[in-house]
Amino acid sequence: MPNRPTLKTIGQMTGLSHVAVSKALRDAPDISDATKERVRKIAAEVGYTPNMAARNLYLQRASTIGMVVPAMGDNTAYDLVFNEVSTAAAALGYCVMLGSSHRSTDLEKRHCRMMVSNQVGALIVAPCTSDLSHIKAACGPTPVIFIGGKTAPEEPYSLLCDYRHSGALAVEHLTGLGHRDIALLTYEPENLTILQKEEGFSRAMEDRGLSPRILRIGHAANTMQAGMEGVERMLNQGTLPTALWCASDYMAVGAINALRLHGLSVPGDISVLGHDDIYCSLYPDLALTTFHTPMPELGKAAVDLAVSLIEQDHPAPPKQAFRPFLVVRNSTGPVGRRGRN
């Protein structure tokens, strides 16, 4: 590390003690204006930057927040969460340490340990498994806020999306357009996300006296492929519904591709609804109706909670669920010719 100027350096240059310099720079009431002015000028000239580590050491405070995620990008939405976490933290004077676990519990543990050792005041973790014991062990008394689809809602500090709500809204929207034959296309439920969508969907359908059809195909890693396969299978079996809700936008894109290959039009022949709001402008003539998940809001809430855990002794605002909301574009529409047959 190159030598940066310290309070002592400036003290020598001004003929003051490092204490006086410290006070002057923090605008203490017991330093004369003239001195303050002189100190500030020199400090600016030499490019003085306070050493937060030393300050935190003495004050027993933290000025960083840790965040650990399975991966940035790569079919996750944590990049969206992070962008907001970064901004919100910076606005409150905190830096963010970020670690990518590459879906390995070992790396996850290592990141947590290192960050705790580097004095983060709190951690925001999107775990890669439902078992959280290794994380808690690694973090010790440092508070941890859990986010993401792997977390059980019982955790004391957790911020989750309520995907049951998506199911309710999906059914409401599609039945509102006259659909009664609606299918949900999902994949292997490797986390709660999928189960919640299925649950919300089923309940909303049953509430209306409709029978929920759910088709699980493939895995989270390649849902576009799964979307195509799902459509192929329904076409072969002659069980294509009038409206199809896909558990992800990737899946919806796959489904739409397959439908078009078979000469079916969306939404003329069949309505397709997605989830996550990623691919809104992919097709020239078709914009996906989908669910937007409030990831920035979740990031903001995580930072607020982290900071309150760091700065207050009795923190703990209650948990809240974040609800996806429907974004209506033009891949869904009234029941078409096929449906009325």
Next chain:
Amino acid sequence: MPNRPTLKTIGQMTGLSHVAVSKALRDAPDISDATKERVRKIAAEVGYTPNMAARNLYLQRASTIGMVVPAMGDNTAYDLVFNEVSTAAAALGYCVMLGSSHRSTDLEKRHCRMMVSNQVGALIVAPCTSDLSHIKAACGPTPVIFIGGKTAPEEPYSLLCDYRHSGALAVEHLTGLGHRDIALLTYEPENLTILQKEEGFSRAMEDRGLSPRILRIGHAANTMQAGMEGVERMLNQGTLPTALWCASDYMAVGAINALRLHGLSVPGDISVLGHDDIYCSLYPDLALTTFHTPMPELGKAAVDLAVSLIEQDHPAPPKQAFRPFLVVRNSTGPVGRRGRN
């Protein structure tokens, strides 16, 4: 911050001084095995974690690296870079502080300042403008490594992709398939990336006695739309080439959508080549031939350089350029029926 156990705590529990405990935990040669054993056991029981901030303060060292990017995700590839930076840094014992500048120089400056103040040993910055003065001012003597398309190659520490090379490879690939009428579709050159692609393309075409056609449409923010417009324009003017290189995969997807709407087949009627390797599996029947950019390798190199700048007095391995490489799939092919007319 909750109170974590310190060396002193363990000293009291074992009846030793904090100095002896420190040595025991670091396996110093002048501590008896029995004592070491006893100390380690207690330390594990109370969950002792060394305070890296305090250690760094005394040793005048750094155990974190900073990284500032315009945004994670959001049409950038910095998520790919980061994933590797995170892993490489963790393997070397460093944490990474990451900041998202949201393409604002003010936030960029703020992130740099805060990270320097929080004692990062070096910074990896993907600037949001070509003017780097505010960043250098904010970082002072802390070394900065620049990455991304806005950086001038003269910077002492910069890691860049050589997009001229993409141009050369594109022409080589397409002429190898028999194409002579090749167009490059780009957008407003808001950074060096585009200019380099154009330059490499033009030179390679001219080297073969072919005249380079370059069409600039739209801006970086919406290249899918630009791809569609570019195709429409060429169709209207009757200037559609036999092969089209698009400056980004988004653009290629837009172009392919437009071509298909007009009943043209890819690659039967026209070959389409992309850049960035994002959309490889979008179409059921078509996989995009494109360029893969070595972002993980770039991330690894950035960390290695950062660590050598932190740990060595006379560091500075030379800069190297990272070359995209061609990934041949099936959106390019031999000159088709149209081309032979």
Next chain:
DNA sequence: TTGAAAGCGGTACCAA
């Protein structure tokens, strides 16, 4: 209005 002393957690040096 200013500064000397102490202490945050850790490590190096040297004496016991």
Next chain:
DNA sequence: TTGGTACCGCTTTCAA
């Protein structure tokens, strides 16, 4: 083999 002392940069307390 162990521990006392000093110091890294900073802030608080209290005396000058």
